[in-house]
Amino acid sequence: DIQMTQSPSSVSASVGDRVTITCRAGQDISSWLAWYQQKPGKAPKVLISAASSLQSGVPSRFSGSGSGTDFTLTISSLQPEDFATYYCQQANSFPWTFGQGTKVEIK
Amino acid sequence: QVQLVESGGGVVQPGRSLRLSCAASGFIFSDYAMHWVRQAPGKGLEWVALISYDGSDKYYADSVKGRFTISRDKSKNTLNLQMNSLRAEDTAVYYCARHRGQQLVGGWFDPWGQGTLVTVSS
Numbered sequence: 001d002i003q004m005t006q007s008p009s010s011v012s013a014s015v016g017d018r019v020t021i022t023c024r025a026g027q028d029i030s031s032w033l034a035w036y037q038q039k040p041g042k043a044p045k046v047l048i049s050a051a052s053s054l055q056s057g058v059p060s061r062f063s064g065s066g067s068g069t070d071f072t073l074t075i076s077s078l079q080p081e082d083f084a085t086y087y088c089q090q091a092n093s094f095p096w097t098f099g100q101g102t103k104v105e106i107k
Numbered sequence: 108q109v110q111l112v113e114s115g116g117g118v119v120q121p122g123r124s125l126r127l128s129c130a131a132s133g134f135i136f137s138d139y140a141m142h143w144v145r146q147a148p149g150k151g152l153e154w155v156a157l158i159s160y161d162g163s164d165k166y167y168a169d170s171v172k173g174r175f176t177i178s179r180d181k182s183k184n185t186l187n188l189q190m191n192s193l194r195a196e197d198t199a200v201y202y203c204a205r206h207r208g209q210q211l212v213g214g215w216f217d218p219w220g221q222g223t224l225v226t227v228s229s
Contacts, residue, residue, distance in 0.1 A: 001169075034215035036152075043202055043219035044152065050213060087152055091214050095168045096154040 002026050002090050006099035012107040019075040021102045023088035028068050032092040035064055035073045038101075039084045047086075048073065078104070109133040109218055111203050116223030119193055129186040129203030129220055136184040137161070140206035142216055143177060143188050145199035153199075156188065157206065164211075171197075193227045200224050 003026035013019050023033065031051040036044040046055050048064035051071055061076045075082055083106055088099040115127040129141070143155040156177040157166045165177055176189040186203050200222040208214030 030213075032213040036216075038152075043222055044216070045219070046207075046215050046217040049207065049215045055217070089152070089154075089215065091208070091212060093212070094157075094166050096157075098152040098154070101151045 001095055002029060002093060002097050004088055004090055004097050004099040006086075006088055006102050008102060009100065010103040010105060012105045013078050014107045015078055015080055017078045017107075019078055019082075019104060021073045021086055021088075021104075023066075023071045023073070023099050025069045025071075025090055025092075029090045029092035031067045032090060033064075033066070033071050034089045034091065035062075036087045036089065037082075037084045038087065044087065075104075109205070111205065111218060111220035113201065113203055113220045113223035116201065116225045118226045118228060120229050121194060121227055123193055124189070124191045125193060125225060127188040127190065127201055127203075127223060127225070129188075131184045131186065131203075131205070134205070136179075137181050140211065140214070141177075141179060141186045142204045142206055143186075144202045144204055144216065144219070145197075146202070146222075147196075147199045150199075155201070157211070158186070159211070190225070193225075195227050198225060198227045 005024045033051045035048040038044040052064045085101045085103045110132045112130045142157050158177045174192045178187045202219045202222045204216035204219045207217045
């Protein structure tokens with residue numbers, strides 16, 4: 001199985017801050033990586049697919065980059081509605097696996 | 108609008124069975140592969156199973172292989188998950204999700220249902 005490791009596990013930030021979350025794959029996954037946002041008690045929502053493709057309706061302050069084993073999700077200017085947990089997910093090979101999550105908290 | 112609604116969760120004793128369903132609407136169900144993903148209380152996400160658009164291919168996580176069976180009913184626009192020999196570690200919210208992407212490789216989950224809670228306890 002491909003292990004996905006996110007860092008940090010949690011981050012405290014203020015509205016307007018730039019936040020970067022990294023995701024490292026245990027082996028080369030090309031660009032087959034997606035990012036999700038999950039708020040408490042809710043289902044996850046996809047933000048980015050194929051490492052850098054912003055999904056329809058997702059604000060442009062979210063961006064993704066990377067390929068191979070190292071990926072990043074950046075929130076350019078954190079908004080109140082962005083406080084949530086973020087997960088990366090690889091779809092290069094079965095079983096598909098997720099990172100352990102990064103909780104973005106209010107500073 | 109695209110909607111996925113899970114049902115069938117509940118409390119079940121270890122070793123027993125449970126069947127989850129996911130009613131799909133707002134899109135052509137038979138055009139899409141479908142997934143089950145679960146989340147144990149306070150934990151992260153775990154992919155469980157995938158079924159191809161026509162039901163011909165199925166994939167499972169090792170943790171459920173041989174115990175869980177994914178299936179789909181084209182006439183009812185419904186995705187199912189038959190869970191047998193349930194264990195305490197199967198306790199989780201189970202989400203169904205539509206597969207996106209032109210191939211199975213490289214795909215992602217969008218949208219997700221609201222989830223149904225399965226609790227395995229004596």
